[in-house]
């Protein structure tokens with residue numbers, strides 16, 4: 001492994017996933033974009049899923065192709081069953097199979113409980129939880145069909161669920177989001193138990209506060225950033241590449257014995273920082 005990155009951030013360049021085929025949902029923005037490029041950097045061919053923003057998706061594809069691997073963009077809403085089925089079927093047709101599914105797409109529709117509409121509740125659960133179920137199911141079918149190909153990987157496939165620290169930290173005003181991520185934890189753990197005997201590894205990555213469009217208001221003024229840093233023992237807001245690096249290593253055979261785990265990538269946000277000086 002070596003450090004690289006034009007922005008001075010560390011990213012992994014060792015070909016940990018050479019010859020593997022990865023699909024990243026919500027890959028034209030934020031964490032998904034960094035992850036799609038990061039998987040390309042470690043040798044994977046990548047499908048860049050997006051639901052809106054074709055130009056941004058094509059730009060990610062160009063960045064990945066510049067690394068010397070294959071990529072294409074695919075429009076699909078992860079909460080729509082037929083679209084997820086078609087997306088994975090096309091990938092099997094074009095790339096031959098799928099080795100890594102990164103179920104990353106997610107959104108927020110925030111409101112206090114008394115104002116939250118059923119539509120806001122359903123939208124977040126549909127995308128953040130049902131979307132991950134559909135993506136995991138379609139990937140699992142192909143992993144089960146193909147089985148282990150030892151020259152490619154020790155496992156028959158990897159599913160990585162993008163969760164959040166809010167799978168365990170309650171979050172007032174965001175009950176739909178926190179409930180969706182709590183659900184992702186049990187989706188992940190149950191699938192890991194069910195699919196483990198088939199040599200399919202299911203894990204999750206739980207980001208803390210990462211600088212992306214989803215949470216811009218939490219970091220884009222000095223006051224907001226100062227308030228956020230009070231929740232982060234490591235005293236920096238995360239970058240999308242912090243998550244991309246974790247996904248790349250977790251998807252690789254280096255971590256072949258890691259099954260059913262959530263990797264928190266949060267600068268210590270889950271360490272109850274409020275107790276650092278009291279309690």
Ligand code: NAD
Pocket residue numbers: 025026027028029030031032049050051052076077078079104105106107127131162163164165206207208209210211212213214215
């Ligand atoms: P983002 O808004 O930059 O990216 C979200 C992506 O999901 C976008 O590309 C968006 O178009 C896509 N998306 C939304 N609905 C979709 C749908 N129906 N079908 C397909 N794609 C869809 O935000 P991000 O921070 O990069 O978020 C990525 C993931 O990381 C989400 O699951 C989010 O919950 C999680 N996360 C983010 C943070 C953070 O601090 N940024 C923290 C914890 C967890």
